[in-house]
Amino acid sequence: MYWVYQTRIYYWRSQYVQARLIEPPPRDLKKLYSDDGFRDPMQDEPYGVNLALTYKINPKHPHPDNYFQSAGFTLFSGRLVELMQSFGVKSEVFPVTMVDQERNIQSDLKYYVFHSLEGVLEAMDEEQSEWTGDRDIGIPHLVLDESKFERRPIFLSNHIYIPLMRDDLKQEIQHQGITGFSFLAPERYRSGSYGFAPDFDD
DSSP states (O other), rough: EEEEEEEOEEEEETTTTOOOEESHHHHHHHHHHHGGGGOOTTOOSOOOSSOOOEEOOOTSOOOOOEOOOOOSEEEEHHHHHHHHHHHTOOEEEEEOOOETOOBBBOOOOEEEEEEEEOOOOBBBOEEEEEEEEOOTTTTSSOOOOOSSSSSOOOEEEEOOEEEEEHHHHHHHHHHTOOOSSEEEEEGOOOOOGGGOOOOOOO
C-alpha cells in the first residue's frame, strides 16, 4: 500500500513555521551551481555540487522534522534522514546551517537537504485513474497498479509527479513521532479540472 504525502505547514501565533533560504539567495542558485550539473531542487539526477546552504528560522517556533522551506528543497532533521537511510532510500544529503533573525547559528538544530534519487515510476493505472494525457484535465482519483512498478520506499508517480510513500515507512514515521508530514490515500487524490485534493490527514 502507498500514500500520497506532502510537507505539513504549521502556524505559530499566526505565522508560518518556515525555514527561509538566505545564503545563497534562491535567485542565485542556478547561476552559482549550473556549471556543476545543478538545474532544479527537484531534479532526478544528483546535483553534482556540494551544496552549502543557510536557512533563517525563528527559534521560538516548533521545529518539525520535515521543515517547510522556501526554495524548493526538502529539509529533513537528522533523525528523519537516518530513518530514510534505514529504509534504503536512494539519496544525497547536505548539512545546512540554521540561523536566527540576527544570523546567530543555531547549533542545536541539525538539518539536512535531503535529495531523493528514487525518481519517477510508471505507477498509475491510466484507465482506472481516467487519465486522458492532459495534465490540465488531470484525474478524478489516483489508482495505482502495484504490479507495474518496483516497491520503493518513496518515489514520484508518472504523469502527475506527486510523491508516494510505502505504508511501512509511513507507519514508522508515525510510530517514532516524526513530524512535518501529511498523508492522503491515493483514491482521494484528484487534480486538474477535478479540483484540488481534499485536506490531507496528519
